[in-house]
Amino acid sequence: MTEYTVEFVGTGETITVSDKQTILKACIEEGIAQEYSCRVGMCLACSAEILEGDVTQPAARGLTDEEAERFALTCMARPQSDLKLDRGVYPPSIEGDAAAAGTAADDD
Numbered sequence: 160m161t162e163y164t165v166e167f168v169g170t171g172e173t174i175t176v177s178d179k180q181t182i183l184k185a186c187i188e189e190g191i192a193q194e195y196s197c198r199v200g201m202c203l204a205c206s207a208e209i210l211e212g213d214v215t216q217p218a219a220r221g222l223t224d225e226e227a228e229r230f231a232l233t234c235m236a237r238p239q240s241d242l243k244l245d246r247g248v249y250p251p252s253i254e255g256d257a258a259a260a261g262t263a264a265d266d267d
């Protein structure tokens with residue numbers, strides 16, 4: 160198991176997350192107010208922009224491949240390096256879904 164430092168820009172919060180743990184789980188354990196809803200990689204509520212570093216998130220089905228390069232769904236994402244994340248920044252696809260239905264993402 161490898162542990163990485165995850166820094167949330169804007170709030171200055173920094174936590175340690177193992178490569179076996181999701182970022183959301185670590186946030187909950189550390190008392191960080193990371194937003195979430197479905198916890199299965201579909202609703203995008205837990206999104207954060209990746210400013211530095213890499214994650215693995217093969218089950219982040221709510222993101223397009225392109226979005227997965229730039230955004231982490233923290234309920235699914237596990238760190239692969241130290242990270243800098245901007246919480247509460249959402250990928251473009253959430254805009255269309257919210258306007259169309261106001262519900263969870265459902266990419267065609």
Ligand code: FES
Pocket residue numbers: 194195196197198199200201202203204205206221232233234235
């Ligand atoms: S909580 Fe829904 S995608 Fe993470």
